[in-house]
Every structure is written in structure tokens, then in C-alpha cells.
Amino acid sequence: MNYKCIIFDCDxxxxxxxxxxxxxxxxxxxSYGANITLEYAIQHFAGTSLSYVKSHIEELIQQDLPDNFEKDYRRISFERFQQDIQPIQGITELLDELTIPFCVASNGPLNKMKLNLELTGLLHYFKGNLFSAYEIKKWKPDPTLFLYAAKTMGFQPKDCLVIEDSISGIKAAKSGGFDVFAFTNKHKKEVFEKENVPSFSSMKAIRDALK
Structure with a gap:
């Protein structure tokens, strides 16, 4: 495959x-009465913006969340990341083998990206090529973030491959004119089949496909 650049999602x-x-x-x-499960959250919130998550929860509880919801979420999640975050299995081997430019484009804020990539030993691979939706105020499934990342890296969408693990990210890539690989897990495999994109359940499989 003759791609000139790879754009990774982060989370x-x-x-x-x-x-x-x-x-x-x-x-x-x-704690506000939503009564949801982890499976529900992964199914409905993966790859979306925090503003969408808040709106969804407010619909469930039929009231506004307090102003400190995002602050509490960031504080608690950052504490948990520092305790438990791990790199995706096989990602370091893939990054080590890449001979073309690559970057990361995430719906999350830049400080979250930097923290998690640093905690997992991945930050140095990206040489500052980190693109956050918070920088441009456009979140997936809007394709603007991927278009911005590709342009900044110096490439056209047709030259780039996006690797994503969420429906919103896949839709953003497709609508922006990018090829996209879906990285699957047990929560998402059946959902991704409807998107008609190549899907892979391991980084080794992606490495093999890129050879």
C-alpha cells in the first residue's frame, strides 16, 4: 500500500x-441517577466529544449536569490514567517499523493526549505531531480534524491512511476522503462491519496489511 502518511486516533x-x-x-x-453500564457507555460514547456525552447523560437524567462535571471528569480520569493506562498491545512494534510520516488526531484535549502518550512511552514517536479537536473546535464525525492534520503534515487525504476505532472517527475519515482501517475489539466488531472498511483485531494484522 502506497500511503505517504498515517493518521492515528489516540484513545x-x-x-x-x-x-x-x-x-x-x-x-x-x-451518581446523578443515569443508571448506565460500562457496556452502554462504550457503545454510545466511544469516539464522541465530551459535550455530546454530557448532553446524552442530561437526556437520561432529565436535568442539567452541574457546571463542575467536566472538571470532575478530567481530574478523576487523569488520576486513573496515571495508575492504569497501558499502550495498545503491538503498537510500539508498528511505530518502530513505519518509514513514512505519522501523527495523531484526537477528539480529546492536547494535555490528555500528551499525558497518556507520555505515560505509555509513546510520546517521543510523534515528534510534536499531535492534533486535537479542541484546537480547531471541530470534533469527529466532522472531517475537519483529519483534514487539518493531513494539511499540516503536508499531504492530501488521498495520500493518507487513518486508523480509527470508533464509528464517529470512521465516518469523519470517510467523509474527508481518507482511506481508513478500523481497529476492532469485542465491543465494536459487528458495528464496524456495517461501515464497509477493512477491520483488524490486532496491530500485527495492521502491520502485515501495510507491508
Whole structure:
């Protein structure tokens, strides 16, 4: 495959953070009476913006969340990341083998990306090529973040491959004119089949596909 650049999502693709962050959402949401499970959170919130998560929870509880919800979520999740975050199995081997430029584009804030990549020993691979939706105020499934990342890296969408693990990220990549690989897990495999994109359950499989 003759790609010139790879754009990685962060959560669930580079770092195994989704279970951690979604459990924090569940705990906070349930403290306000949402009565949701981790499976529910992963299904509905993975790859979305925090503003969407807040709106969804407010619909469930039929009232506004307090102003400190985001502050509490960031504080608790960052504490959990420092205790439990791990790199996705096989990602370091993939990054070590890449001979083309690559970057990361995430719906999360830049300080979250930097923290989790540093905690997992991955930050040095990206040489500052970190792109956050918070920088441009456009969140997936809007394709603007991927378009911004590709342009900044010096490439056209047709030259880039996006590696994503969420429906919103896949839709953003496809609508922006990018090829996309879906990195699957037990929560998402059946959902990704409807998107008609190549899907892989391991980083080794992605490495093999890129050879």
C-alpha cells in the first residue's frame, strides 16, 4: 500500500484508555441517577466529544449536569490514567517499523493526549505531531480534524491512511476522503462491519496489511 502518511486516533488505538475513561463517565453519570453500564457507555460514547456525552447523560437524567462535571471528569480520569493506562498491545512494534510520516488526531484535549502518550512511552514517536479537536473546535464525525492534520503534515487525504476505532472517527475519515482501517475489539466488531472498511483485531494484522 502506497500511503505517504498515517493518521492515528489516540484513545483505543494508541493507548488503552477507553475502559478507564468510560468507567469514570459511568460512575459520575450514575451518581446523578443515569443508571448506565460500562457496556452502554462504550457503545454510545466511544469516539464522541465530551459535550455530546454530557448532553446524552442530561437526556437520561432529565436535568442539567452541574457546571463542575467536566472538571470532575478530567481530574478523576487523569488520576486513573496515571495508575492504569497501558499502550495498545503491538503498537510500539508498528511505530518502530513505519518509514513514512505519522501523527495523531484526537477528539480529546492536547494535555490528555500528551499525558497518556507520555505515560505509555509513546510520546517521543510523534515528534510534536499531535492534533486535537479542541484546537480547531471541530470534533469527529466532522472531517475537519483529519483534514487539518493531513494539511499540516503536508499531504492530501488521498495520500493518507487513518486508523480509527470508533464509528464517529470512521465516518469523519470517510467523509474527508481518507482511506481508513478500523481497529476492532469485542465491543465494536459487528458495528464496524456495517461501515464497509477493512477491520483488524490486532496491530500485527495492521502491520502485515501495510507491508
Amino acid at each position: 483505543g488505538v494508541l493507548v488503552d484508555s477507553e475502559t478507564i475513561s468510560n468507567q469514570v463517565v459511568v460512575d459520575l453519570a450514575n
